[in-house]
Amino acid sequence: KNxxxxxxxxxxIKLPSxxxxxxxxxxxxxxxxxxxxxxxxxxxxxxPNQAIIFLYGLSGxxxxxxxxxxxxxxxxxxxENFESDTKYVTEYMANMKSExxxxxxxxxxxxxxxxxSDSGGEEEDIQNxxxxxxxxxxxxxxxxxxxxxxxxxxxxxxxxxxKRLVGKNTEVVRMFRALTKLxxxxxxxxNILIILTHAWSIGENTFQQRLDRIINIVRKLAKCxxxxxxxxxxxxxxxxxxxxxxxxxxxxxxxxxxxxxxxxDGMINIMSKQQDEIGHEAVRIYFTSRGNNKPIKKQxxxxxxxxxxxxxxxxxxxxxxxxxxxxxxxxxxQKYIDSKSDQLSIHTLVLLTVELSKHELTQLSTLQTMDLYxxxxxIQPYRMSKLENQALVMACGVKPYQFEEISRIxxxxxxx
Numbered sequence: 001k002n003x004x005x006x007x008x009x010x011x012x013i014k015l016p017s018x019x020x021x022x023x024x025x026x027x028x029x030x031x032x033x034x035x036x037x038x039x040x041x042x043x044x045x046x047x048p049n050q051a052i053i054f055l056y057g058l059s060g061x062x063x064x065x066x067x068x069x070x071x072x073x074x075x076x077x078x079x080e081n082f083e084s085d086t087k088y089v090t091e092y093m094a095n096m097k098s099e100x101x102x103x104x105x106x107x108x109x110x111x112x113x114x115x116x117s118d119s120g121g122e123e124e125d126i127q128n129x130x131x132x133x134x135x136x137x138x139x140x141x142x143x144x145x146x147x148x149x150x151x152x153x154x155x156x157x158x159x160x161x162x163k164r165l166v167g168k169n170t171e172v173v174r175m176f177r178a179l180t181k182l183x184x185x186x187x188x189x190x191n192i193l194i195i196l197t198h199a200w201s202i203g204e205n206t207f208q209q210r211l212d213r214i215i216n217i218v219r220k221l222a223k224c225x226x227x228x229x230x231x232x233x234x235x236x237x238x239x240x241x242x243x244x245x246x247x248x249x250x251x252x253x254x255x256x257x258x259x260x261x262x263x264x265d266g267m268i269n270i271m272s273k274q275q276d277e278i279g280h281e282a283v284r285i286y287f288t289s290r291g292n293n294k295p296i297k298k299q300x301x302x303x304x305x306x307x308x309x310x311x312x313x314x315x316x317x318x319x320x321x322x323x324x325x326x327x328x329x330x331x332x333x334q335k336y337i338d339s340k341s342d343q344l345s346i347h348t349l350v351l352l353t354v355e356l357s358k359h360e361l362t363q364l365s366t367l368q369t370m371d372l373y374x375x376x377x378x379i380q381p382y383r384m385s386k387l388e389n390q391a392l393v394m395a396c397g398v399k400p401y402q403f404e405e406i407s408r409i410x411x412x413x414x415x416x
Contacts, residue, residue: 012097012104015049015278017140019147022048034103041278044189045150047141050093050107051282053267054184057157058171059115062197066157066237070195070260071110071286089113089135096285101277108282111135111151116175126317129178130309136182150186152279153193153267154179158218160196160234165217172218176225181316185226189274192230193266194218199253200236200244207254233266235259308351315354327362329353329396336395345387352388355379364396371399 013034016022022042026035038048046052057063092110097103114128137143142151156179164170179185185192196218202210215232222230236242236253244251250258264287271280330353337349359379361367367375372389375398384392392398 012102014105015103017049019048033101037101037103037277037281040275042147044274044276045148045186046152046274046276046279047149049105049278050109050141051153051279052109052111052141052151053283054111054113054151054154055157056113056154056175056179057115057195057197058159058162058175059118061115061157061159061162062237063115063157066195066197066235067110067112069235069237069239070263089132094286096282098281098285101281106278106282106285108286116178117171122317125178126310126313127305129181129317130305130313133182133313134306134309136184142184150189150191151184152191152271152276152283154184154191155193155195156230157195157197160199160211160214161201165214165221172221173225176221178317180226185228187227190228190230191270191274192222192226192228193263193270194222194230194232195263196232196234197237199234200238200242202254204254211255231266231270233262235263311354312351327357328364329356329362329367332364332395333391336391348385348387349391352384352391355382367392368397368399372401 011032013025013032015034015038016025019042022038026039042048055063055067090112092112094108096106096108098106113132116125116128118124118128141149156175158165158172162172165172196211196214199211202214211234215234218232219230222228234253234257236244236251236259239251239259244253246252247258250261253259264283267283268280270276271283333349333353333356340349356362356379361375361378372384372392375392376384389400393400
């Protein structure tokens, strides 16, 4: 950064949209502040030109009203324009210019996702998660096959007054477990911000004591199921109805906390730890002029679902979230799936578990007496890929192809 300060701040550059542009700009503008900026973000596995903030939460936790207050624009007005029985994953974008870093195409993107445990029950959760998963696969940054990129912030709203936080099958736990299947949580550089809503309703006399207990429970749940220690903040989303005291842009909670300034500080804290300069600067600029006619627009919506996505999430939610329904082969393959990070591999292996269950290949002892050729014969016309063959050998103990078996496959004309 000291070297970067020597470069003229009057000259602006554009941040790269991909790794090839990043390499070119690094060679061309070696000492520019903006080069330092996107290089650090790439090292942190973040987007090289935008801050991506995921907005998710339990249905009924006040996600939309809270986010309207936090981000200074009315998400609810946009959502109400759609038919109520249709769910969307929608991305909103604001462009900005950073005088500090000398870049003129900095972006901040808010991705609003359908809530978990909606009124439609389990089937609606399956549809919603399939929708989110498909959105991620198609996303220009998060879906890249060449560069693993995590959202800068995954903001999760939970009702602070929820009495059913603890337990293996509570909605909070199910939501956390579903999020781990989306591959948006960075365990090495935690990007989780949990926002406890309806904080005013906790009560005045025991506010701090009860709040500390709730924060402790939520952090323990996140460590257990998300495998990372999250930042936890709290707000009152119905601040107008509660007639909260106001100081400038902020409203004041029972303990004197200024909201949503505390949410902004939480985001900055997360990004500072990760040396995420792009996220830090985008959030700083946006919140400095929060709600002042920033050009927010709907950038992308994903409303058409593919059947294979619905199948995948039906298996995940109906089987994995109900442990008694899992069989030995499911469990063995699930451990192998958990070791994978790219969405395509995860999706392929989940479909394999579906095929094996469909043909009643549920016992490891059965598979361990077979080779890959025999398994393939049973589940035809489904064709196993190299990845699936490897998973069966390593996770389930299936015998690999032998030379004689390969010759037999070729002789039968099955080498297409």
